[in-house]
Amino acid sequence: MAHSGSGSLVVAIFHAYSGPNAAFGPEAAAGCFPAEKLINAAGGVLGHKIVCDPTDSKGDPADAVPAANRLIASTSSLVGVLGGGSDTATAVVPLFAQANIPVFSTTGQASFDHSTSPYFWRILSPDPAQGGAMAAAAKKLGLTRVATVFGNDSSAQGSAPAAIAGVTKLHLHLVTNQTIAIGQLSYRSEVQKLASAKPQVIISEADPQTSATYLSELRQLGTIPDLITDPVSQEPGWRKAVIGAIGASNLNARDYAVVAYAPLTTLAYRTYTAALKTIGKQVSQPMQWNSDLYSVADYDSVVVMALAMDMAHSTSPKVYNTFIPKVTNPSAGAVVVHTYAAGKVALAKGKRIQYVGAAGAIIFDRWHNAGQGFAIERYKNGNWAVSSVLSSAEIKAAF
Amino acid sequence: MGVLMSAIGFGIVTASILAVSSVGFTLQFSVTNVFNLSFGSVMTGTGFIAYALNTSGVSIWASMAIGALCGGVISVALNWLIFGRFIRHGISRFGMVIVTIATGLICDNTIQAFVGPTFYAYNAQPGKAFNLAGMLLTGQELIIIVIAAVMMTATHVGLKSTRLGAAMRGLSVNASLARACGVPTRRVVAVAWFASGVMAGIGSVALFLDTSTFAATTGSQFLIMVIAAAVLGGVGSAEGAVVGALVVGLATEITAAYWNPELKDVVAFVVLILVLLVRPQGMFSQLSSERTAVG
Amino acid sequence: MRSTSAPSLVLDRVSAGYGGAAVIEDVSFSVRSGEVACVVGPNGAGKSTLLRAITRDAVLISGRILLAGEDISETAGNDLVRRGLAWVPQLDDVFPILTVRENLELGGYSLDRRRMRARVEEVVAIFPLLSRLLGRVAGQLSGGERKLLAIGRALMPGPSAVLLDEPTAGLSPEMTQLVLNTHVEELRQSGVAVLLVEQRALEAIAVSSEVHVMVDGRLRVSKQARLLTDGEELARLFLGE
């Protein structure tokens, strides 16, 4: 684990690689390694190379805490962390913060909505916003008989209350509301109940195995109604499992993924995917993550760290941390850049910059939360495509 | 009534899958007296062998059959490599439980290291759903029920009317006397392990079809249900295992339909504990409580 | 009752024990076909170890065991049946969950299927009492019936010698008489060599032709049974005087 070789700067990927959330690790790695590649190709940060270093949090606080402490102790050149998913963030974010290491987390937990930790940064919207957006999507699609089916895991339970509340606020008809135990061997009775409630649409989030089992049993009872899902359904593992259960055509015909809106056609995004193609050595089948917003956000996180270091003229985490919003938030006269290389050049010329990344503009509030708008995406011709964008008025109505 | 009938239908499907696995578990246990907590790993292993066959174009039922035979071989190999040796090494039954659980952990995690922490699904269509007296069952589920019924009948006939079956039953109650009768105990023990592996294989493919996705830990996750059904019926009794499977299958589905689906497994386990409080040997067991293991 | 046939079971200077320590030492005797020999002695004399030495359940340290003229000292426990040795353990002598017929059939496991069926009829002919028990489950038999089944089961493969380990243990006095006087006699008449190890010395001697008194792991006296009917002499031998 001695990556602290001459002059390299370590960005830790601190996520689960094993256990139920084992997809978190590869997902974040698919963001980190392209950034590493592009930054180093542009000459590195202040003469240093960036190195991504995966550590398994096992998705469990009791395992994550010693792993985090070991990581901090054994990696003197640790400059930033991608990590602390919803499974471990509350336990490990304080540890990194205490060591003055900036943490870019993908947790959706509401407990970080008003985080006062100076080292905590969150690019993606928190879970409740996600839940509300899913309800808003049902309204927008004109689907009035709504069922909600959420797993009892922490990630799904983050967005479930807001989704259910949103359905009521929007005067939609909530025909049934199910919390299902994840990883069960069958859900036939739950499915039977759902089918007899005859929903037009199911708003749902659950892990791959649970969703696959549930939907396959639902299909056995007849046709599957429309589905409103969240970015989890864009994870390759989820799609693989559910397609195995109900077939690709069924899934693609029904699934409306409500995801943080990032127009994945920008220069920043194209730069990211071009680099993603080349990291097959570090991440298996990297292109499976090409439209995964968590990966995209993690890519942006590393670029932001590097730009902040350039702007601060320092690789010291404590120093560059305060420069993070200065390279992302809009300011008068700032040059909008979409890649690390462009940002580095602009900064070298003494200009102010605003990095608009692959996930879109990143505007941190005073609690270091950014958050995006939301769009409804559908899977067509081998890719996710935006079918409509939810306006902020539409989302607000759900709260 | 509709809800009850469909819950019963689902219960029968769960029970069929459970029954095949539970009888496999109990048969091997009754003959060898090894409480085999690595049974779930054999299930997972055969499930993945069937997956490899299935994804290379073999039909799911043929994959099930070939996978089941491989399961038998794996099961015999585990006994030959590990369990039998430990028994002849003089380990206590108590220690044997730990040996099997350690073996299960090693196998599961070796599988996991190869397949990774992701999910897999067979390439098979569940077929159209049939409505039988209010029970909605797919073609696939009906085939599973038929396979289970055939397996149970074959096991019953095999145990009751063949010499080998009599030898197994004899070995299960008195190993040293069976040896004194000239029963080739090691061969019979190997047959028991083989049969148990075959049933683990059939049970696992049926299970993985039913859950539609599976991972490296699905077999071991299901194992607790399998053992619950076996212990409920009385370990060592094949009929007991079938009844135990029915009780567990119906209890879970009826709980899910009428009460709280999240607690359906809990209800099955509480039934198990209550039965053991009243009858410590389980519902149908005829086995004496203290026997030594046979390898 | 003196028989002229050749010795069927021969023990030649046998020492045996468990895990290295000898429990019985230097035991020699023989049993002829159609003859009952009994081993008696006080508790802890090593009678059971003697049987276990023959059946491979105790470790044979030195000496030889011959059956019908062949050395079986190296034969594995499973193969003894095929070599013509059968035994009836003291406890757990039947398969309680099997029927009487199934017990008998399992006893003849080493025979081929047709021979096994025929042999059941032959054994029932030797022990007529078994005929009306065939359909019963062994676990539900009375103590005497159960022992009869155990003996019948041992006779199934057609052995040349049968070992009986305290067949009257736990039986009532009437049952003891029935087993020893009737069933053991029926067994002897079938022409096998019978080695009987008994706690109830006087009753055993009454049905035996040879008596071997064992004390502290050694044979103290071997005599023809008719020469040892005196209770006092026996008591003296038991006490080791």
Next chain:
Amino acid sequence: MSAATQLYLATVSVYICVNVIASWALDIQFGVTGVLNFSFVVFQAAGAYTAAILSLGPSSSSGGFQRYVGGWRLPFPVPIIGAMVVGAVLAGVVGLVSLRRLRSDYQAMVMLVVSVIATIVAESQTGLVNGVAGISLVANPMVSLIHATRQTQIWIFVLFCVFCMALVGVVMYATVYSPFGRVLRAVRENDRAIEALGRNANRHRMQAFVIGGALAGLSGALLVEFIGAWAPNGWFYPETFVFFTAVIVGGRGSLTGVAVGAALVGVGVQQAVEYLPITLNPSVIASLEWIITGILTLVFLWTRPQGLLPERRRRFPTPWRSDAPELAERSAATKGDERG
């Protein structure tokens, strides 16, 4: 020494203390008394949850993002004592159900089932201990009493853990090598003989079980106050097996042996594999940890079942003949089959 290195050393120290206490707790149940407790980790979890909800404020106060019962913000040492009490009571309840007349493998099965039930209940009853997400932001009531730098507070907590371990060690020593401890061993070796002496073997099993439950609760409390979070993923039933391996590797019934085993297996293996270079698939490392644990168990049971530092055997005055049937049985199982 840098602050980070200090923190790492402190973490390892706390985990060693916690694992040693927990392994001793299992040892008194499994090693000394011979109960195959496959629900062990549940008692540790119960202690952790108890300490958490006793030291946290009401669940509504933190913005309602986590829901749990309790939340009384009780001062040190109440949460820790509460954890021990709950561990003991829970062990009593589980013991009442499973220590009855069941044969040892059924007992193991019931314990396994209890472990699974506990996980399902904790995960599905989200109002109880916040479901799958678990409880987080647990403050440490002991160190918050002391006004010092965070660094100093951590070392004070390490000292407190060492103190607890030493205290438990003294209590264990006094128990295990007392006449009571000898009775427990006798229960393990031959419960029928104990019953024949007019003692109730089950009552002794129960006592050992409850003591073990209390100590497991203590280990959980120390752990949660250090980590600050606790979730069902951390006490899934296979976790119990790590403690079993620690006891087997160290030496059943041997206090120093078990302590060494706990440090080696519970902390050493995990720390060691994490220093391995990560390959394409880091989940292999997690698998490797379990594989090593399983292999260690098999290797020790085969070559050195008495463990690294074996229990000092105190022979019971038994007549030599009582050994014979057991040996005979063993040789029957060993020899008879050679050519079958």
